[in-house]
Amino acid sequence: MNANKNSKGGLANPGRRKAFEDVARFGGGAAACAVMLSAFAEQSRARPAQALRPPGALPEKDFLAACVRCGLCVRDCPYKTLKLADWGDGPALGTPYFHARQIPCEMCDNIPCVKACPTGALDHALVDIGKAKMGVAAITSRETCLNLQGLRCDVCYRVCPVIDKAITLERTHNTRTTKHAVFEPVVHADYCTGCGKCEKSCVLTDAAIKVLPVEIAALKQDAHYKRGWIEKEKAGGALVDAPVKLPTRLPDAPLPGVKP
Amino acid sequence: MSVEDRLYVEARRRKGLWEASRYRILRRITQGLFLAVFLTGPLFGLWIAKGTLASSMTFGVLPLTDPFVLVQSLAARHWPELTAVIGAAIVLAGYLIFGGRSYCAWVCPLNPVADFAGWLRQRLGVTHSARLRPAFRNYLAFGVIAVSAVTGAVAWELVNPITAFHRALVFGMWFGLAGAGAVFVFDLLVAKHGWCGHICPVGAAYGAIGKASLLRVAAPARAACDDCMECFAVCPEPHVIPPALRGEKTGASPVILGADCTLCGACIDVCPESVFRFAHRFDTRTEPARRSSGAMAEPIASTSSLAKG
Numbered sequence: 359m360n361a362n363k364n365s366k367g368g369l370a371n372p373g374r375r376k377a378f379e380d381v382a383r384f385g386g387g388a389a390a391c392a393v394m395l396s397a398f399a400e401q402s403r404a405r406p407a408q409a410l411r412p413p414g415a416l417p418e419k420d421f422l423a424a425c426v427r428c429g430l431c432v433r434d435c436p437y438k439t440l441k442l443a444d445w446g447d448g449p450a451l452g453t454p455y456f457h458a459r460q461i462p463c464e465m466c467d468n469i470p471c472v473k474a475c476p477t478g479a480l481d482h483a484l485v486d487i488g489k490a491k492m493g494v495a496a497i498t499s500r501e502t503c504l505n506l507q508g509l510r511c512d513v514c515y516r517v518c519p520v521i522d523k524a525i526t527l528e529r530t531h532n533t534r535t536t537k538h539a540v541f542e543p544v545v546h547a548d549y550c551t552g553c554g555k556c557e558k559s560c561v562l563t564d565a566a567i568k569v570l571p572v573e574i575a576a577l578k579q580d581a582h583y584k585r586g587w588i589e590k591e592k593a594g595g596a597l598v599d600a601p602v603k604l605p606t607r608l609p610d611a612p613l614p615g616v617k618p
Numbered sequence: 619m620s621v622e623d624r625l626y627v628e629a630r631r632r633k634g635l636w637e638a639s640r641y642r643i644l645r646r647i648t649q650g651l652f653l654a655v656f657l658t659g660p661l662f663g664l665w666i667a668k669g670t671l672a673s674s675m676t677f678g679v680l681p682l683t684d685p686f687v688l689v690q691s692l693a694a695r696h697w698p699e700l701t702a703v704i705g706a707a708i709v710l711a712g713y714l715i716f717g718g719r720s721y722c723a724w725v726c727p728l729n730p731v732a733d734f735a736g737w738l739r740q741r742l743g744v745t746h747s748a749r750l751r752p753a754f755r756n757y758l759a760f761g762v763i764a765v766s767a768v769t770g771a772v773a774w775e776l777v778n779p780i781t782a783f784h785r786a787l788v789f790g791m792w793f794g795l796a797g798a799g800a801v802f803v804f805d806l807l808v809a810k811h812g813w814c815g816h817i818c819p820v821g822a823a824y825g826a827i828g829k830a831s832l833l834r835v836a837a838p839a840r841a842a843c844d845d846c847m848e849c850f851a852v853c854p855e856p857h858v859i860p861p862a863l864r865g866e867k868t869g870a871s872p873v874i875l876g877a878d879c880t881l882c883g884a885c886i887d888v889c890p891e892s893v894f895r896f897a898h899r900f901d902t903r904t905e906p907a908r909r910s911s912g913a914m915a916e917p918i919a920s921t922s923s924l925a926k927g
């Protein structure tokens with residue numbers, strides 16, 4: 359400390375220089391660690407397409423800010439659907455997820471997983487499990503789906519907890535036999551909760567119907583496409599006064615404004 | 619005979635086996651209990667505490683949340699549900715009373731691992747130790763909060779070996795053992811008290827709470843100290859001892875106020891002169907010098923390096 363008297367500070371002073379070196383060294387080391395951690399954090403955003411988040415999970419980016427990886431949701435799931443991600447599982451370490459093909463979500467009425475979450479990473483605003491959006495199912499393999507081959511499997515349709523809303527069977531013409539019908543399973547994203555019961559139950563070795571995370575299923579409508587009927591509804595009436603009168607152009611008709 | 623070789627010998631002779639190992643035994647018991655409350659559920663279906671050390675729920679009514687985790691979440695711009703906030707407030711209040719880094723010595727599941735590495739290091743005579751500073755963990759703690767802010771993710775939980783180890787034990791996620799293994803190897807081969815003493819930002823955060831905590835270790839009988847240096851040898855953070863132990867002349871408080879003190883009580887156990895005991899922050903009472911029984915006649919050489927850790 360007395361060394362300070364010898365010079366007016368600055369790096370010539372041994373005590374100060376040492377302190378400065380320490381800060382530079384250890385601060386620099388900590389900064390380097392921080393940079394590596396950031397890179398790791400960015401990398402761990404990549405979630406495999408088949409790893410689904412629990413009901414009510416915030417969008418992935420917000421979820422990673424909110425979830426403290428406590429596993430309380432996992433503990434309160436009565437069907438052992440949820441798991442915490444271990445190293446190598448794919449999702450960010452310690453975060454809860456499930457694979458529909460292993461154990462799907464049974465859509466509990468009282469949603470115990472959401473209630474257990476202390477942080478709100480599972481949004482407590484979700485009180486109706488029917489409004490959950492864990493993902494969206496889609497027929498990912500039209501070539502193998504038995505119904506689309508003209509057979510009557512119907513399993514995914516039968517097991518859907520939101521039957522006839524989330525999945526319907528649409529009757530189309532069987533062009534192969536030309537005299538039968540095809541009952542095509544069609545998923546309606548507005549009602550599908552992404553519970554995964556359909557994927558779990560698909561009788562094929564590789565499910566022809568799969569639940570995809572909402573980001574991958576891309577359910578957002580582009581803002582720059584204006585759909586007239588919706589704009590009309592929003593405006594509460596037609597946006598233009600009346601149909602524009604267009605000139606009739608028959609071969610023999612006189613051109614408007616041109617004298618015969 | 620070096621300090622390491624005669625540790626506890628005199629304490630056991632003078633105070634008996636129990637008083638010379640009391641706090642170590644009590645610490646192993648609390649560490650075991652904090653683990654057991656999480657394990658009775660998965661093992662026997664008897665649920666006491668659910669969750670992990672990041673956030674837990676005891677008997678369905680008592681939420682506890684690690685404040686450092688919550689700070690990261692806030693830095694990542696998530697405003698948590700009330701349960702987590704209350705949980706963190708309870709933990710904060712608890713450690714404001716029971717001493718900051720007491721988490722490290724009495725609760726953290728990695729502590730026995732680090733202690734074992736330290737013990738083995740001594741047994742095997744590993745003397746090499748990388749030059750690190752305890753302050754590094756403070757820089758790292760700020761770094762972690764900054765990373766959480768920049769990436770918008772609870773950053774430390776991606777690598778935190780404490781919760782990884784805890785999840786390994788209570789959720790059977792066995793890869794988490796790798797984190798504990800890494801800490802073990804680091805402490806054994808790279809640096810003495812390497813992880814807990816220099817790197818762990820969780821400990822740094824609890825240390826910050828310890829700056830104001832009520833329960834502390836004090837050296838009220840410091841006048842009886844005969845410079846055997848055993849406390850410096852057993853203390854994981856030996857730089858916290860001198861201000862209190864050697865504060866006689868300057869009139870400094872006998873209370874160990876250094877936030878790095880883990881309240882492990884090893885100094886209390888090891889001291890043959892019973893210089894140390896648990897006290898509260900404002901307890902500045904000291905005992906007058908008493909006549910030592912004079913058992914320590916051996917001169918002590920080259921202990922200053924120990925004092926610096």
Ligand code: SF4
Nearest residue numbers: 435463464465466471
């Ligand atoms: S709704 Fe029920 S089955 Fe589905 S994840 Fe939550 S607790 Fe498990």
Ligand code: SF4
Nearest residue numbers: 425426428429431475
């Ligand atoms: S309960 Fe909430 S914070 Fe805890 S692991 Fe599940 S989602 Fe994450």
Ligand code: SF4
Nearest residue numbers: 518550551553554556
């Ligand atoms: S995931 Fe499948 S079973 Fe579940 S609601 Fe959607 S369509 Fe129905």
Ligand code: SF4
Nearest residue numbers: 853879880882883885
């Ligand atoms: S001063 Fe005593 S109680 Fe504090 S860390 Fe050192 S040995 Fe443990």
